[in-house]
Amino acid sequence: MRVCVIGTGYVGLVTGACLAYIGHDVICVDNNEEKVKLMKSGQSPIHEPGLPEILTESIRQGKIEFTTDIATGVKHGEVLFIAVGTPSLADGRSDMRYVEAVARSIGESLTDGYRVIVNKSTVPIGSGDWVRMIVLDGMAGQSNDQIEFDVVSNPEFLREGVAVYDTFNPDRIVVGSDSDRALQLMQELYTPIIDRSFAENKTLAPVPVVVTDLNSAEMIKYAANAFLATKISFVNEIANICDRVGADVKEVARGIGLDSRIGSKFLQAGIGWGGSCFGKDVSALIYTAADYGYSTEILKACVRVNELQRILVVEKLQQALKILKGKTIGLLGMTFKPDTDDMRDAPALTLIDQLSRLGARVKAYDPLVSQSGLRQGFSNVIVETDLERLADGCDAVVLVTDWQEFLAIDYAKMLRLMHHPVIIDARNFLDGKALKALGYQYIGIGR
Ligand SMILES: NC(=O)c1ccc[n+]([C@@H]2O[C@H](COP(=O)([O-])OP(=O)(O)OC[C@H]3O[C@@H](n4cnc5c(N)ncnc54)[C@H](O)[C@@H]3O)[C@@H](O)[C@H]2O)c1
Numbered sequence: 001m002r003v004c005v006i007g008t009g010y011v012g013l014v015t016g017a018c019l020a021y022i023g024h025d026v027i028c029v030d031n032n033e034e035k036v037k038l039m040k041s042g043q044s045p046i047h048e049p050g051l052p053e054i055l056t057e058s059i060r061q062g063k064i065e066f067t068t069d070i071a072t073g074v075k076h077g078e079v080l081f082i083a084v085g086t087p088s089l090a091d092g093r094s095d096m097r098y099v100e101a102v103a104r105s106i107g108e109s110l111t112d113g114y115r116v117i118v119n120k121s122t123v124p125i126g127s128g129d130w131v132r133m134i135v136l137d138g139m140a141g142q143s144n145d146q147i148e149f150d151v152v153s154n155p156e157f158l159r160e161g162v163a164v165y166d167t168f169n170p171d172r173i174v175v176g177s178d179s180d181r182a183l184q185l186m187q188e189l190y191t192p193i194i195d196r197s198f199a200e201n202k203t204l205a206p207v208p209v210v211v212t213d214l215n216s217a218e219m220i221k222y223a224a225n226a227f228l229a230t231k232i233s234f235v236n237e238i239a240n241i242c243d244r245v246g247a248d249v250k251e252v253a254r255g256i257g258l259d260s261r262i263g264s265k266f267l268q269a270g271i272g273w274g275g276s277c278f279g280k281d282v283s284a285l286i287y288t289a290a291d292y293g294y295s296t297e298i299l300k301a302c303v304r305v306n307e308l309q310r311i312l313v314v315e316k317l318q319q320a321l322k323i324l325k326g327k328t329i330g331l332l333g334m335t336f337k338p339d340t341d342d343m344r345d346a347p348a349l350t351l352i353d354q355l356s357r358l359g360a361r362v363k364a365y366d367p368l369v370s371q372s373g374l375r376q377g378f379s380n381v382i383v384e385t386d387l388e389r390l391a392d393g394c395d396a397v398v399l400v401t402d403w404q405e406f407l408a409i410d411y412a413k414m415l416r417l418m419h420h421p422v423i424i425d426a427r428n429f430l431d432g433k434a435l436k437a438l439g440y441q442y443i444g445i446g447r
């Protein structure tokens, strides 16, 4: 099938590349010229394991092209994905200006035939009908009887760092629409994924497809993220009780996670959740509920617990070192999770901000973040290029991101370079016993 994906970020580029890889003819559109230039040369502008390989192969097969010209993409695609960002506004609502601009441009570019316009971006409930209206608005002045389209909600559930795997091995595909014609095209589009042709385990049952109305599909996306974020805030709250009563939250998580009604995933206590989605999507859901006169008590608590969890790490540093003014703190990891270069709403940013406010000197090391990669104006952290430079003179080190390679650090050598032997394991990731044996004051979360 002919597909157009508009917006080539973590979602759009992975979606476009994976659809090309399974045989569709894809044009990806982005208004960022630098990105398009890079992708045309076969390079990925984002770090996502497996993406460069499928991108190279799809380009080699002539299955994927890149352009800044939306009209070219719209003319090409039977299915048009909108995959631009929907970041939070200051009050928590979603900023829909990028979706609006794209929907209008689609309307202006439609010339003939039938199109399925797919909301892949996470958009507030009711956006399907709103997008339909904007597209019609964009079409104003055209002779419309040659043009037909339907709007479909097809929310995305991929996780950064494993986005390609998740795209080929989804737990479910959700499609919201009231048009049989659109649903049939969506079914055809995803058949190679539904039938597990590209799955890691090809013997699994077909991927469940949830066909529903537009509003429910949009709500499913928010409810999924809100539930996952709440599960993490819940286990963090349990960790904080563990800290006080002398229990180990890792043991507790194992013990409750074996109950199949609870499940063992997303029970890792630590510094709390970050990233581009949980914070913005939970806020947007809180805002939507308020718009309809409902106050979301659990969701507000989920956000509050997460804010406190980040501060808790600063409090643990204060307990260990007393005055932080003039102390040097080293951060192991900066991205919001491992295997990504994404720093959006990363807990490390809160730590840098809080610690520097308290007069500490903050250094950091991350396998994928450089000083020049930090957003402008973020000058109160020194990004070191290696671990020795990070450890040198530190009064404490905080493990912020659970990068696999941090398990292999020579912690004895690190200790010799440090000023004080304090290590805060903000992900409960390291071997506390071994570190204590080396002479560290090891401090985890809820253990
Ligand atoms: N990042 C994730 O893990 C994830 C997972 C599921 C859903 N989502 C949702 O998917 C959407 C996209 O998220 P993302 O992380 O990929 O965003 P992103 O910021 O990484 O990418 C958005 C892209 O859209 C481009 N763009 C903006 N306006 C444009 C326009 N008018 N025309 C063409 N291109 C334009 C930008 O240049 C950018 O490359 C969001 O709604 C997000 O909530 C994200």
Ligand SMILES: O=c1ccn([C@@H]2O[C@H](COP(=O)(O)OP(=O)(O)O[C@H]3O[C@H](CO)[C@@H](O)[C@H](O)[C@H]3O)[C@@H](O)[C@H]2O)c(=O)[nH]1
Residues within 6 Å of the ligand: 122, 156, 157, 158, 159, 160, 161, 225, 228, 232, 265, 266, 267, 268, 269, 270, 271, 272, 273, 274, 275, 276, 277, 278, 336, 337
């Ligand atoms: O037990 C856990 C699991 C995760 N995290 C943290 O939670 C955040 C989010 O992690 P994860 O969900 O793996 O990453 P994302 O890439 O943000 O993916 C989430 O957000 C996406 C965007 O909406 C959705 O598509 C995914 O389904 C959803 O998992 C990260 O900071 C993790 O460190 C924990 O603290 N404890």
